[in-house]
Amino acid sequence: MTALAPATAPPHVLARCRKLVRPALETAVGRLHPWVGEMAAYSFGWCEVGGSPADVPGGKGVRQALAVLGAEAAGAPAERGVPAAVAVELVHAFSLLHDDIMDGDATRRRRPAVWRAYGTGPAVLAGDALFALAVQTLADAPGGPGAVRLLSAALADLVRGQADDLLFAERPWTGVSAREYRVMAEHKTGALLGCAVALGAALGGASETTVDALDRAGRQLGVAFQLVDDVLGIWGDPAVTGKPVHGDLRERKKTYPVLAALGSPAGPRLAELLDTPGRTAEAAALIEEAGGRTAALAEARRHTARAEALLAGLPPASASASASASASAELRDLLGFLVRRDL
Incomplete structure (x- = not known):
């Protein structure tokens, strides 16, 4: 088999967790300065520029779902994971605001990115405010100090990864x-996905061993998630992904399909195409012919299997073994959906 199984409908857990977390997320954003809060609400798809209400489809809510399921996997009620869910959604929104500026991406979810809609300076300010609000949200929760330490460590890794990604673009193709x-x-x-499920588990009272295992599972999921993103960034349908066709190639991103193909006998020819403006369609065809797409999906399967093994090895929480087992099953279902989306 050279591809992952076809995507299925999003699992019910995503909608369940969005419904649970949305009121708390709106309350948190409501504590911001009104102008900054408007930019945050715009980034979530809740309003238009100027503040008029909107219902624009936002993200899938993956990170908040992981946080809620982490709490349930610890045998705690779903509500215990809500502060973690709010915090990771705020951090994710913060990272997207800054990513769009760094990458020069003018659109996000089929409408102007915050920096295009409000200006670069205001968008940076809104991102900073979301980050500060995430830390405050966790600090105010029961078990907050330990949770803040988990989030801080994940953020340090996130910045490290973003720095490497930006620097990779300056290296030669084979570098x-x-x-x-x-x-x-x-x-x-992976850092934020691992942090999301680990934070929920920590607030739910899980043992340090369980929290660590869930963090590692989330990180493996993150690598698989990124690999699928790489495939979609070259061959995905723009009407589905919201990304321009071959956009990653034009931005000289060192994605896994590209790296795998560069290591094949077609590597020199591919490097020449990638360095020639207007040849991205030919480059994409050569990457697929050289096995880059197949290699990326195979690597995604390997990381998915590692995440599933970590989840399978979790001991059921003694407080509520049946609820814990159900949450673990939903985590595995969510993992499968995320690495098969839109393929």
Whole structure:
């Protein structure tokens, strides 16, 4: 098999967790300065520029769902994971605001990015405010100090991964190894996914061993998630992904399909195409022919299997073994959906 199984409908858990977390997230954003709060609400799809109400489809709510399921996996009520869910959603929104500025991406979810809608300076300010609000949200929760330490460590890794990703673009095409890529992906994407489920578990009273195992599972999921993103960034349908066709190639991103293909006999020809403006379609075809797409999906399966093994090894929480087992099953279901989306 050279591809992951076709995508299925989003699991019910995403909608369940969004419904649970949304009121608390709105309350948190409501504590911001009104102008900054408007930019935050715009980034979540709740309003238009100027503040008029909107209902623009936002993200899937993956991180908040992981936080809620982390609490349930610890045998705690879902509500115990809500502060963690709010915090990781705020951090994710903060990272997207700053990522769009750094990458020069003018659109986000099929409408102007915050920096295009409000200006670069205001968007930076809004991102900073979301970050501060995330820390405050966790600090105010029961068990907050330990949770803040988990979040701080994840943020340090996220910044490290983002820095590597930006620096990779300045290197020659053959100047990034597959190992360097995996470390970057674990930090840039995996750190926050691992932190989300670990934070929920920590607030739910899980043992340190369980919290650590869930963090590692989330990080493996993050690498798989990034690998699928790499495939979609080259071959995904723009109407579905919201990304321009071959956008990652034009931005000289050292994605896994590119790195794998560069290591094949077609590497020199591919490097020449990638360095020639207007040849991205030919480059994409050569990457697929050289096995780059197949290699990326195979690597995603390997990281998915590692995440599933970590989840399977979790001991059921003694407080509520049946609820804990159900949450673990939903985590595995969510993992499967995330690495098969839109393929």
